[in-house]
Amino acid sequence: MAEGPVLDVMGAMLYKGFLPPSAQRALLDDIRAVERAAPLFDPVTRSGRKMSVRITSAGALGWVSDRRGYRYEPRHPSGVPWPPIPQSLLGIWKELLPDAPPPDSCLINYYGEGARMGLHQDRDEADLTWPILSVSLGDDALFRIGGAARGGRTQSVVLSSGDVLVMQGPARLAWHGIDRIRPGTSRLLKNGGRLNITLRVAGPAGEGAQ
Numbered sequence: 001m002a003e004g005p006v007l008d009v010m011g012a013m014l015y016k017g018f019l020p021p022s023a024q025r026a027l028l029d030d031i032r033a034v035e036r037a038a039p040l041f042d043p044v045t046r047s048g049r050k051m052s053v054r055i056t057s058a059g060a061l062g063w064v065s066d067r068r069g070y071r072y073e074p075r076h077p078s079g080v081p082w083p084p085i086p087q088s089l090l091g092i093w094k095e096l097l098p099d100a101p102p103p104d105s106c107l108i109n110y111y112g113e114g115a116r117m118g119l120h121q122d123r124d125e126a127d128l129t130w131p132i133l134s135v136s137l138g139d140d141a142l143f144r145i146g147g148a149a150r151g152g153r154t155q156s157v158v159l160s161s162g163d164v165l166v167m168q169g170p171a172r173l174a175w176h177g178i179d180r181i182r183p184g185t186s187r188l189l190k191n192g193g194r195l196n197i198t199l200r201v202a203g204p205a206g207e208g209a210q
């Protein structure tokens with residue numbers, strides 16, 4: 001695997017260009033297979049507002065949001081269990097986080113033109129001390145990250161196809177979001193857009209891990 005420069009962004013570790021183009025294409029094939037088993041769907045908030053990303057998951061637990069709120073669920077909204085997390089992703093996790101238990105949740109976010117993600121903290125997991133690792137594929141995105149307190153100073157950085165971001169330690173509860181994507185900056189996805197894939201230990205550690 002290629003090793004790009006490692007940047008410290010507000011305590012999060014950004015591995016620029018971690019996946020070379022061949023590994024990005026192989027991972028994309030794996031993600032498309034997950035999408036065939038568990039199609040992307042449009043999550044809505046409790047208030048009924050449609051989120052601008054489309055999502056699906058792999059692993060024992062998948063993140064969903066609907067009129068009942070947001071939470072981890074063992075099944076896709078269609079009722080099928082989530083497919084297993086692709087080995088390609090488990091390998092990245094093991095390489096960068098050898099001391100963490102294996103992830104039991106893999107959330108796939110698809111950003112079409114105009115999609116964004118508001119500033120949030122990831123705190124739906126049972127144990128907030130385990131790291132979260134994300135992989136970006138496709139168009140560039142403008143990622144904004146701050147500290148663990150809302151409303152503090154933030155820093156913006158571009159996440160490009162093949163970049164891997166790890167949020168752990170003090171950065172695990174950092175506020176972060178995607179301000180916008182830059183259409184046409186990558187040719188990896190045939191129809192454009194961006195995929196962000198996050199791996200987590202979502203359930204009680206050890207349980208349901210695969």
Ligand code: MD6
Nearest residue numbers: 122132133134165167178196
């Ligand atoms: C995104 N990423 O890159 C949104 N969360 O599209 C996240 O929300 C995120 O990249 C936790 C850890 C890493 C992430």
Ligand code: FE
Nearest residue numbers: 120121122176
């Ligand atoms: Fe997040």
